[in-house]
Amino acid sequence: MSTKLSIIQADKSPFFYGYIIAITGTIGIWASIPGQTAGVSTFTDPVKDALMLTRDQFSLAYMFGTLLSSIALTKAGKLYDQFGVTKTAATSVLILIITLLLCSVSPIIAGQISLITGFSHWTIPFVLMIVLFFLLRLSGQGVLTMTSRNMIMKWFDQMRGRINAFSSVSVSLGFSASPIFIDYLIQRYTWQGAWQVMAAGLTLVLIMILFFYKDNPEAHGLHPDGKSKTDTKKSLNAEDSKSSTLKEAKQSRSFWMYALILAFHAFFVTGLTFHVVALFAEAGLSRTESISIFLPMTVVSVITSISANFISDWIRLKILLYLMILGALVGSVGLLMLQNALATYLIIIGLGITGGLFAVINAITWPRFYGRKHLGAISGKAMSMMVMASALGPYFFSLAKTLTNTFATIAYISLAFVIAIAIGSLKANPPKKTVQ
Template identity: 50%
Template structure:
């Protein structure tokens, strides 16, 4: 018999909703991912110049603090996945939003904390603000980019099965446009309120959103007599909704070739896109292009990414994901060739196309592959481990790109390294089949 869900104070019962509650989960979960922006690179980067200047840190010191904080968050994000499986999306996302909100308030007071510690220790050293901002970056990255994003995405996928691709198309479009516009409104917030005031406003917004999470986030449809996609359980048997033949544990998932091949191509996307974005002006200037040409690639690449995401999220309900895996590899190859061909007239179009294809398929595979391949029971632990790879790749990318340029006087080595890596993934993925399809 299906266990009745415990009643929570001010909680809403999805079984009494006039529409399938999964659609409410879809909207509120998408907002949850959007609210992770203050902990994402795109949200933090706008604060770089005013914060580093206020704290008296050089650009390298500030970047290294971000690197260390991000790596530290990657090392423990897998634990958050285990919490997701044990306690559910509601509690995990609630505490993630609460932590992110508190971290944003603490970040707004980072200068005061630094000056206070300096006065207590009677030491005027850059190490004091460096340590403080490193810890704050850890909190921002862990709670925002890591836990809140993972819990929100996973919750949506748990409430849908046959229609995962269609609902993920909605989420991808909303988040793509939301993330693309975020530097503009975050910058406007800083201009109006200063960097300290901007972080306080964002912190207040996260604390308010944590209340919505407590009210509206729901763990599983089975807890309320429902199953994914909106049907009512007739025999009250929760197993009736499972469309996969086996629910894999993290250990079992890691024994499958598909886990590693899909995780590695997603990690390549995180590495390449982060490194390219972080050093885009330097990369283009090294090939004789002005800054305006460098910045201009993001809009058309975003258009390509959204088109790819819409089409293939929809098709993912009907086609094997292995086809998408190879198309993503192809996008990586096109991007790498464009990267190497920048001095020519074909370089920028190829880079834009490959960049867009990579980003588009990233949104499809990173969300849909794990519940389809390994089931929903241990989705948090599995996606949490993958998230740790992605965060680590994005953390290392800026330093490796910079090291390549300072060592070889060019970024070209990374293009050849990328092609070699993609060839390895292509060969290794030949037998990377869906473990739940035999």
């Protein structure tokens, strides 16, 4: 990417520009909240009622839209590699803004389609929401999150873990508080107004991206971590020779094991979050008590994330991989023992650990193992697996409840899957071309 068109010159900054990248990239991830489960779920009841869809129909539209977005994410990652972070992130925010505005008038759109076609049926708002959910999930949860996180990781190397500690903790706290903030917007401005207010706020994020987002530090005469480097071209060529393509990454066991444990977390936490009140009612908790489990879970997650990020600069990632597997096992056992008094504590601890390590492993693994040249394609493939898993989670949890009258039975599948990952990860060593 040429720096001549940039208004803000990274090499003119009085301090290392990577710190600005870390702050603006974190804000970019925050801006993806309208496309995340935490941002969408708050609108479920008022929107489904306005569109005259049942809960099952609305949830199914969400699943289909999310699945479609997961298929498109690998291609989006390749576009990121081709066009750079500024163009890709700015385009995703623009799509997110337009989609939020369309969501705010979705009943009007559905009504107009029925009027024009002369066909009035629930499938019209159903298909409309599939399209809107596809755009929300692709632009918000997918592309904006991926590009912002990858940008931060490209600007740091030996300090990658410590910088990710700042970013991931900030994101965890922001995501945890977002349902309360969005609910406030809905109460004050109605659900239509809430989406419009968020769209307006995202225009400021779009301006921030155009001004401050930058690709590789070498393109600006700088070097990761702010270290001096006289021969930038030589440094880039040396790293590029070690970087793996997506095809090469998919041929390594490490890619699949790390991506699968991340996908499992997305599956498990989305399924649990979507059905949190009904699920913990089996454990004898009230609605308020059920929702309150996210606070201690966030505390465990933040502590885990800070600790793991700081030590990740000095230890093998395989240690963190097995700690995440252990957390997944603890959470699955807690779900299996749902009617036991210890179940809630096991789920809080297990998901707190996996949530904290998710932010670390997802950010650090791909650039460390496979380099930065094809980072978009590789992380995009991993992200598509996570998004697909998050789409399936709510449905499989619901199916378990429908078929067996308890959510606990999904734990058998979870345990089998996690144990398989644990066995498969025994030889999930860094690829030979690892970039350290």
